[in-house]
Amino acid sequence: MERGGIATLNSDYKPIILITNDDGIDAPGLRALVRVLVSTDRYTVQVCAPDSEQSAVSHSITWRQPIAARRADFDGATAYAISGTPADCGSLGVSQALFPSVPDLVISGINMGSNCGYHVVYSGTVAGAREAFFHGVPSISMSYDWVGGKSNVNDFTLGAEACLPIINAILAEIRSGTYPERCFLNIDLPMDVANHKGYKLTKQGKSIFKMGWRQVTSETQGGKMLSTMTMETDSAARTETDTSTILQENLLFRREARGAHIADPDTDWQFVREGYITITPLAALSNAETDCQVYFKDWLPKVSERASSSAL
Numbered sequence: 001m002e003r004g005g006i007a008t009l010n011s012d013y014k015p016i017i018l019i020t021n022d023d024g025i026d027a028p029g030l031r032a033l034v035r036v037l038v039s040t041d042r043y044t045v046q047v048c049a050p051d052s053e054q055s056a057v058s059h060s061i062t063w064r065q066p067i068a069a070r071r072a073d074f075d076g077a078t079a080y081a082i083s084g085t086p087a088d089c090g091s092l093g094v095s096q097a098l099f100p101s102v103p104d105l106v107i108s109g110i111n112m113g114s115n116c117g118y119h120v121v122y123s124g125t126v127a128g129a130r131e132a133f134f135h136g137v138p139s140i141s142m143s144y145d146w147v148g149g150k151s152n153v154n155d156f157t158l159g160a161e162a163c164l165p166i167i168n169a170i171l172a173e174i175r176s177g178t179y180p181e182r183c184f185l186n187i188d189l190p191m192d193v194a195n196h197k198g199y200k201l202t203k204q205g206k207s208i209f210k211m212g213w214r215q216v217t218s219e220t221q222g223g224k225m226l227s228t229m230t231m232e233t234d235s236a237a238r239t240e241t242d243t244s245t246i247l248q249e250n251l252l253f254r255r256e257a258r259g260a261h262i263a264d265p266d267t268d269w270q271f272v273r274e275g276y277i278t279i280t281p282l283a284a285l286s287n288a289e290t291d292c293q294v295y296f297k298d299w300l301p302k303v304s305e306r307a308s309s310s311a312l
Contacts, residue, residue, distance in 0.1 A: 015105065017046070017103060017104065017167075018046045018093045018103035018132070019034055019046070019077075020047070020050075020086055020108045021086065021110070021124075021125060021128065023112055025049040029156045030047070030110065033107065033109060033142070033156070035160075036157060038074075045078075046099050048092055051081035051083050054086055057086065057127070058123070059130060061085060062085060068082070068083040069082050086128035087124075090108065090127070090130075090131030090132045090139075091135065093132070102137060104138070105139065105170060107140045107142060108139065108141045111125040113143060115186065115188065117205040118206055120186060123143075129184050136181070138179055144156060144188075145189060155191075155194070162189065166279070183283055185280065186204070188268060198277065202268040205263065205270070207268075209261050210258045210260070210262060215251065216252045
């Protein structure tokens with residue numbers, strides 16, 4: 001897949017940057033990022049983002065039905081709102097089906113809330129960048145450690161400006177052909193981004209919020225998500241004998257936080273909390289720890305031996 005043209009020697013060429021996210025096309029983080037990139041007059045900016053909030057949808061994709069794309073109003077950028085997931089947007093945006101050229105770089109964000117540790121697995125923001133990476137396009141996911149009562153929407157602009165040196169450096173490496181192709185970057189911005197301590201190369205940790213569930217008595221109490229949920233049943237398999245079961249009232253449950261963020265030292269979450277802009281290289285696959293590989297290397301032959309002996 002040949003990208004927009006950054007490898008050419010044309011000094012007038014503006015690298016193409018595709019922006020997506022999971023908070024939706026009208027989210028302040030995405031809008032701020034686009035404004036900052038457009039204001040530099042150094043890039044061709046394209047936007048392909050969900051038409052509604054898609055937080056925590058992970059890497060889900062739309063498979064069985066088409067998705068809609070409608071033009072969106074952005075000064076200085078060509079933009080489309082997409083009726084799909086962040087991964088759909090990442091895939092469509094680099095496919096040349098929506099835009100004529102493959103972007104040189106994809107940026108997913110800026111997300112309202114950090115994406116560190118195990119939360120990377122849940123994140124639609126990270127998925128938008130990962131999907132572009134699947135298609136061979138360099139990509140970045142970008143998140144801001146939003147703290148209620150302390151953060152404000154102007155912090156997204158400060159965060160985007162703070163990341164411009166990283167964006168420019170990546171594009172320079174892409175142009176020279178020296179940028180690594182086996183990873184994408186996850187960037188987290190600290191809450192006090194105006195006074196950040198600089199860039200910090202980190203590794204993905206195992207931090208996660210302790211979560212639980214509680215039963216609620218109504219869809220309103222359960223939150224907006226529950227009000228849009230529907231139950232699908234196989235009508236061909238239904239009989240008169242199971243009608244009473246189907247008509248029983250649904251039990252409703254809602255997630256809730258039950259503890260502070262569990263952190264581990266010298267990883268992404270710790271350093272973003274200390275005030276650094278963290279840069280974490282990620283791969284497409286999560287390989288098991290070495291000790292697990294060693295354990296199962298000895299374990300599997302024993303299983304095979306037992307299976308063979310029991311068959312006798």
